Amino acid sequence: GAVVSQHPSRVICKSGTSVKIECRSLDFQATTMFWYRQFPKQSLMLMATSNEGSKATYEQGVEKDKFLINHASLTLSTLTVTSAHPEDSSFYICSAHGTSGAYEQYFGPGTRLTVT
């Protein structure tokens, strides 16, 4: 089956620094990738939709200048949390949709970000 990886799986950073999270589709090309945020014991909230080669579409209430998304190739999307603060601590999950035409979103294992 299709595999999506995320790197790193865990990261701890200091307040004010920036952190980049990578999402890769390992054995298929992903025209569209989605970034979600999951708070402890809560559901996933969609942050943005990323299409290869174009600007990401952000959900209402998500600061695009704080959460920078780049989808430069068909197998890689990155989420950069800029000037991170403790309230940005969360579990970030990406998913990828393939180019085959059949519906399926494949989810990455998630990245746990802790901002101290």
Next chain:
Amino acid sequence: GNSVTQMEGPVTLSEEAFLTINCTYTATGYPSLFWYVQYPGEGLQLLLKATKADDKGSNKGFEATYRKETTSFHLEKGSVQVSDSAVYFCALSDRGYSSASKIIFGSGTRLSIRP
């Protein structure tokens, strides 16, 4: 707007018990419906799906039927195992089967199975 409501957890059952996790949805048009499972420390996995009314999705002994008349997609399993302990998310996609569309998730139900 579109939304998904599922029963709150946690749900604790004994091994071999019957499981039902209720899920109802609100959507315009004809959404696709999903159940995802998240095992401890892992990402989401698609458990089963149904793309039109009266479809039954099934996998690993779990089943759910797309009921348009009651806007429901309840998850059932006849005999649960300890290995089924996880968080289960009901979800819908509002743009049809073959499009890359965003998924709207329910709040999740934590299931714990006692040996």
